[in-house]
C-alpha cells in the first residue's frame with residue numbers, strides 16, 4: 001500500500017501509527033520516504049500482528065505535484081515487479097461546518113475536483129459538463145464503510161481545491177454545488193488520478209485542522225489534526241491489511 005501525504009509532518013503522523021518514526025532526514029530506513037522515490041524503498045513497516053507492506057511519501061502540496069509524485073512511485077513499483085494494491089491520500093484538511101468538526105476524521109466516499117472547469121455567466125461548469133475529463137473518483141464502497149466504522153469517521157465527499165477557501169461565500173458556493181461535501185484539501189484528486197491511471201483503488205482520509213470558511217490561519221489546529229491522523233491510522237491499518245488480503 002502507498003500512502004501519499006502532502007508534507008513531511010503528515011507523513012510522520014502516519015508513520016507514527018505504524019510504530020515507525022523516521023530516523024534520518026528522509027526516514028528511508030523504515031520504509032518511509034520524504035518524497036516520491038525513483039525506486040520503491042525496501043523497508044517494510046511491520047504493523048500489529050501482521051506485516052503490512054506500507055510506504056508513506058510526502059508527495060507535495062497541490063493536486064499537480066501530488067499526482068506527479070504518486071504516479072512516479074506507482075510506476076517505480078511496477079518496474080520493480082511489485083505493484084501497489086491500494087493508494088491512500090492522507091493528511092489534514094478543512095472541514096465544512098457543522099458536519100466535520102476540527103479534530104475529527106473524514107473518509108471520502110467521493111474525491112471531487114471542485115475547481116476543475118470554467119466560470120460562465122450561468123456559474124461554474126465542471127470539465128465533465130463541458131464534455132471532457134472527469135472530476136470525481138469513487139473509492140471502493142465496502143472499504144469506505146469499513147474504514148469509516150473502524151476510525152469513527154464520517155463518510156462523504158472530499159473536495160480537492162487548488163486554492164484554500166477563505167470566505168463564507170466561497171464555502172457556501174462549494175456546499176451548494178456539492179451538498180455531500182464534508183471536507184476540502186488540495187491533493188486527493190491528483191492522487192486519485194494517478195491511482196486510476198494505474199488501475200489501483202484509492203482512498204482519502206482527512207483529519208480536520210480548520211473549518212472551511214473565512215480565513216483565520218491562526219485558528220488552524222494542526223497538531224490536534226496530526227494527532228487525530230495518527231490515532232485514526234492506528235485503527236484503520238488492520239482494516240486495510242485484511243481488506244488487502246481478502247477482498248482483492
Ligand SMILES: O=C(O)c1cccc(C(=O)CC[C@H]2O[C@@H](n3cnc4c(=O)[nH]cnc43)[C@H](O)[C@@H]2O)c1
Nearest residue numbers: 006061062092093094164165184185186187212217
Ligand atoms: O496559509 C496559507 O495561505 C496556505 C496556503 C496554501 C496551503 C496552506 C497549507 O498549509 C495547506 C497544507 C495542506 O493542508 C491541507 N489543508 C488543510 N486545511 C485545508 C483547507 O481548509 N483547504 C484546503 N486544504 C487544506 C491541504 O491539503 C494542504 O496540503 C496554507
